[in-house]
Every structure is written in structure tokens, then in C-alpha cells.
Amino acid sequence: MRFLLLIVVLFPFTSAFAEQSQSVQRIISLSPHMTELAYSAGLGNKLIAASDYSDYPEQAKKLERVANYRGIKMERILTLKPDLILAWKGGNPSREMDRLQQLGIKIFYSNPTQLTDIADTIIKLGKFADDPSQSITAAATFRTQLAKIKARYQNKSPVRYFYQLSDSPMLTISDGNWPSPVFDICGGENIFATSTAAYPQVNQEQVVVRQPNVIFGSRHATSKENSPWLKWQGKLPAVDNHQLYQLNSDWLNRPTLRTLKAVKQVCQLLENARKTLPLL
Structure with a gap:
């Protein structure tokens, strides 16, 4: 009975996750650190373009470049028809980002201010992956290692x-x-x-x-x-x-x-x- 109840409780969440991950199939990253985090979260198969200097992991070097220090290539981004854009809050031009959002493109912003934000961001990105297990494992490993370092040096x-x-x-x-x-x-x-x-x-x-x-x-x-x-x-x-x-x-x-x-x-x-x- 408890098992059946657990299934009933979890079913809406599982369905919501599946719906969200399936609705996002084409992702563009406009920051090197977001490109790297996307791969860590299991989104490598959905990345179609990235910004200059997105050079890690190795497969990121093969992605088309649609942004650099001068700005973003708006027309090319629209031609690629992304479902989701990964951006750096404060690091990407706000005017262009607002325009993309007005055109109905979903934007995920990252603005880390503390070390734990890295794991939190990976978990959030993992919701767009076909399988969230990679993001969960990566975030947990990061948090464990970070806790050990903190304990060693805090005093x-x-x-x-x-x-x-x-x-x-x-x-x-x-x-x-x-x-x-x-x-x-x-x-x-x-x-x-x-x-x-x-x-x-x-x-x-x-x-x-x-x-x-x-x-x-x-x-x-x-x-x-x-x-x-x-x-x-x-x-x-x-x-x-x-x-x-x-x-x-x-x-x-x-x-x-x-x-x-x-x-x-x-x-x-x-x-x-x-x-x-x-x-x-």
C-alpha cells in the first residue's frame, strides 16, 4: 500500500520532469562556464552552439560560435531556433538578452556568488536533461569534496x-x-x-x-x-x-x-x- 502511495505522490513530479526535458532539445550557451556546466549536467547532446572560449570539455570545441566579447550574433541565434539559452547574468548584453526573451525564447541565467551555487546550478540544468542522474551525481560529488576542504581549512x-x-x-x-x-x-x-x-x-x-x-x-x-x-x-x-x-x-x-x-x-x-x- 505504501509503495502504491509513493508512486501516486511521485507521478506528477516525474511527469513534469519528463515534459520539461522533452520540450528542450536545442540549447545555446552564451558563456564558457555555462557551456561547461551544461556538459556536467548531461546536456551535451542538446547543445547546438556556444560562445567563444567554450573550450571545455573537448567536444565543446566543435560547437558553432554565436557570441564573443563584441556581443552576440542575434540573427544566427534566431536561425538556429533554440529552445533554451544559457546565459551569464551581467556577463551578456542585457538589451539583446531582453530581445531574445521577448521573442519567446526561454533563458536560464547563472550568477554564482558562492561555491555551493555551482552544484545548485548543475541540479537545475539537469532538469532539462533526458536523464537527470548525471547532474545529481556530479552535484553530490562536488558538495562532498567541498565539505571536506571546508572542514580542513576552516580553523x-x-x-x-x-x-x-x-x-x-x-x-x-x-x-x-x-x-x-x-x-x-x-x-x-x-x-x-x-x-x-x-x-x-x-x-x-x-x-x-x-x-x-x-x-x-x-x-x-x-x-x-x-x-x-x-x-x-x-x-x-x-x-x-x-x-x-x-x-x-x-x-x-x-x-x-x-x-x-x-x-x-x-x-x-x-x-x-x-x-x-x-x-x-
Whole structure:
């Protein structure tokens, strides 16, 4: 009797899921991280086009390109007749996105502000897949690994860091903006945390005043081998203690399952930096 009751209760949900997944067969992604998340959620067979730099996983490289840094190819998108468009809130031009929505195209927006949003987004995307099991498994694995990392580093002493997002102009991040959650979970203390701008433009003098113990950059910014910070020898603990690190920007700046690789990388580097801190 209980088994029959369970079937009756679950039947509407199962039917609703099947109806939603079948109604979406042609998907376009307008952001590299959304392309990656779509594959993680089991939507690879439904992707028909994507934005430039959608290069992971390998099969994503074969997708037609319908967007780049200059904008989106509106006419081509309409010709492809997508059932669903995956977009980055704030990263895609609002005027064009509003137009697509007015034309009746369903748009799924992503705007991650914390690490758990990655798993939540995969679960939501999985509702459009023919089989949601892949998204459920991927999200559960991500959450489990994230919980283990959090437990390991939550009581570690804070390490003051500076993340150089770009070189010219020199940009960084403030708290609550991606990828600050990656550094937070490892015990990083952002020297520009309270900036009113999401991605403030700063200069080297401002960094020196704040005395970071670690400086992170990417291949687009600074590196240990070729760094503009080396002239600050004797003025920055990060330079004096050789705590200048180049991070994998694809892992760090794209909120996807590979963000876990960025978390592990940052946590280990901050742990190295702790060994250089003076004893309290």
C-alpha cells in the first residue's frame, strides 16, 4: 500500500520532469562556464552552439560560435531556433538578452556568488536533461569534496592576499564577487575586501600599504618568473618570502566543477604562505 502511495505522490513530479526535458532539445550557451556546466549536467547532446572560449570539455570545441566579447550574433541565434539559452547574468548584453526573451525564447541565467551555487546550478540544468542522474551525481560529488576542504581549512589562521585579475589596468576583486569564495574557503583574507567596486582598479602603492603575504595572478597578470612586483623587494612580505603565484585562470575564474581544482591549488599555496608568517 505504501509503495502504491509513493508512486501516486511521485507521478506528477516525474511527469513534469519528463515534459520539461522533452520540450528542450536545442540549447545555446552564451558563456564558457555555462557551456561547461551544461556538459556536467548531461546536456551535451542538446547543445547546438556556444560562445567563444567554450573550450571545455573537448567536444565543446566543435560547437558553432554565436557570441564573443563584441556581443552576440542575434540573427544566427534566431536561425538556429533554440529552445533554451544559457546565459551569464551581467556577463551578456542585457538589451539583446531582453530581445531574445521577448521573442519567446526561454533563458536560464547563472550568477554564482558562492561555491555551493555551482552544484545548485548543475541540479537545475539537469532538469532539462533526458536523464537527470548525471547532474545529481556530479552535484553530490562536488558538495562532498567541498565539505571536506571546508572542514580542513576552516580553523586555519588567515593569510592576507592580493589577487591581480589583470595587469593593465590593474584590477582585483572585493568580497562577495567571483572568485573571492575560492580564497575565502582556504582562509584567505582579501586586502581589498571592503572596496565598494566589485572589481576595483588599484595601483601598486595601494597594495604596498596593505602588505599582502601572498600575491596571486594568472597568465594574463603577474607570475613568479616575470613579475612587476619584484622591484618591491624589501617592501612587500609576499615578495620577500617568494609568495608570488600564477593560478590556472580557467579553474579559478569559471565557476564550474573544475573550481575544486582551483580551491585545492589556492589552499595549498596559502598553507605554504602560513609557514612564512611570524609566530604570534
